[in-house]
Amino acid sequence: MDMLSIDNLCKNFGGVKAVDSFRCAVAEDRIHAIIGPNGAGKTTIFNLITGIYEPDQGSIQFDGTEITGLQPHQIAHRGIARTFQNIRLFPEFSVLENIQTAGHLRANYSVFEGFVPSPRRLRQERAIREHAMDLARMVGLADRAGEMARNLPYGHQRRLEIARALALDPKLLLLDEPAAGMNPDETQKLIEFIQEIKERFHLTILLIEHHMEVVMELCDHITVIDFGKVIASGPPAQIQNDPLVIEAYLGVGA
Numbered sequence: 001m002d003m004l005s006i007d008n009l010c011k012n013f014g015g016v017k018a019v020d021s022f023r024c025a026v027a028e029d030r031i032h033a034i035i036g037p038n039g040a041g042k043t044t045i046f047n048l049i050t051g052i053y054e055p056d057q058g059s060i061q062f063d064g065t066e067i068t069g070l071q072p073h074q075i076a077h078r079g080i081a082r083t084f085q086n087i088r089l090f091p092e093f094s095v096l097e098n099i100q101t102a103g104h105l106r107a108n109y110s111v112f113e114g115f116v117p118s119p120r121r122l123r124q125e126r127a128i129r130e131h132a133m134d135l136a137r138m139v140g141l142a143d144r145a146g147e148m149a150r151n152l153p154y155g156h157q158r159r160l161e162i163a164r165a166l167a168l169d170p171k172l173l174l175l176d177e178p179a180a181g182m183n184p185d186e187t188q189k190l191i192e193f194i195q196e197i198k199e200r201f202h203l204t205i206l207l208i209e210h211h212m213e214v215v216m217e218l219c220d221h222i223t224v225i226d227f228g229k230v231i232a233s234g235p236p237a238q239i240q241n242d243p244l245v246i247e248a249y250l251g252v253g254a
Contacts, residue, residue: 002061003028003172003204004049009058011044011228018044020228022058026172030220031198031205035212037248041228042208043085046174049206050082051075063171081165082174085208087157091150095141095160098149099132102167135163138200139193155186159193166201173197175207179214191217216240224248 004026011019019041026032034042047053049060051072060068067075081102089098136142139159144152149160158178165173178194179187191214198205209215215222215236222239224232226248232239239245 001028002026003063004206005059005061006045006049007059007061009045009048009060010056011041011048011053012056018228019048019055021230022225022228023230024223024233026204026206027221028204029202031194031207031218033207033209033215033219033222034225035209035215035222036225040225040248042225043176044228045225046082046176046208049075049174050080076168076170079169079171080174081168081170081172083158083161083165083176083178085176085180087161089149089157089161089164091148093149094146095136095149095152096129096132096145098160099135099164099167100128102164132167135166138197139163154181155189158182158190162193162197166197170203172204172206175205175209177208177210179209179211182211187211187214190214194218212240 002025004024006022006024009019009022010017022041022045024032024034034045036042044053048055051067051070051074054069058068059066062075062078062080065078067078090101093101133142133145136145139162141152141156141160141163144156149157152160162175162178175194179190182190194205195218197203207219219236222234222236223230224239224242224245231244231248232242234242
């Protein structure tokens, strides 16, 4: 069964076709990568999936339901969470507070209860804090739960961003270049970490990544795009020998 199904997706910015008739099916309980040269349209596709941009054309179905044109918070509530190419934490918030901000999106107490504490609100606040602490522990940040996010090393900030996404209790997790800026040791630890959270949280994962060792080791299926258009799709062994993929990355005649 497909967790995410995208058909004929198009997005133009002025006269530039950022995404051109993009099609992709992400199977449930799999890790799927979208790869391509810089400027190929990968992050634009993530922004379309999560409602940051509205497509000019096409359909996006998640878990059997059309989500095209929904607002970002509506899409998050349906079970899609993401991280960003450039880490977007609240730098002056603590580790725990950063995770709790996502947990509050699932709270269902009233606006009035937000100003006047009720037993229901207090129960939910306690549950959100306990869940945030569990996630901090799971990503190896429990001992730094009170530390400001801006003081964390880069690799730990990446883990915190993923923990915050997990606080939304997603079915589908979108990771935008999670290994960007990491050294080989950090990259290997990230691969193991992604495999661990996939199994523990029963996630389907869609990622964008330039580190081919990450893609080849992690992914079940790869979709390759160039100038916003799909040029290849298949398992890693097929993709790494595809002549169109080699040409897109290395140039004509490579």
